Amino acid sequence: MDHDHYPDAYLRDILESVHRIAVVGASKRPQRPSHGVMRYLQSRGYRTIPVNPNAAGERIHGELCFASLDEVPGAVDMADIFRRSDAVPAAIDDAIRKGVRVIWLQLGLRNDLAAARAEAKGIRVVMDRCPAIEIPRLGLLPR
Secondary structure, three states: OOOOOOOHHHHHHHHHHOOEEEEEOOOOOOOOHHHHHHHHHHHOOOEEEEEOOOOOOOEEOOEEOEOOHHHOOOOOOEEEEOOOHHHHHHHHHHHHHHOOOEEEEOOOOOOHHHHHHHHHOOOEEEOOOOHHHHHHHOOOOOO
């Protein structure tokens, strides 16, 4: 995959096929991007699961927050990662271990080596993009 240029069909297929999204780095603080993106994804009909060790056991947008991706019960279709750049490789490794189908790195996040590890396992990867931008840009209807 050319991570500099994603075909619209690639992004559309991902966003139409995923249902259960773990928001890794979800925040209770309204000023944080993860807070707004999680709410937006919920408004579009996606099931979101917040993951943040600092908010584990609390609720974010009505959903129980888990300390790690490993603790999330059941399957996760996509990990939407909001972490510092230096934490991205470990977050990707967590997503690989969880068995997600898609890893999505938010705006400003990119790690080609970690993405290659995921892609070697058959996981689709999107980097430096935001689903809350791509969904309306692609004209996707709410679920």
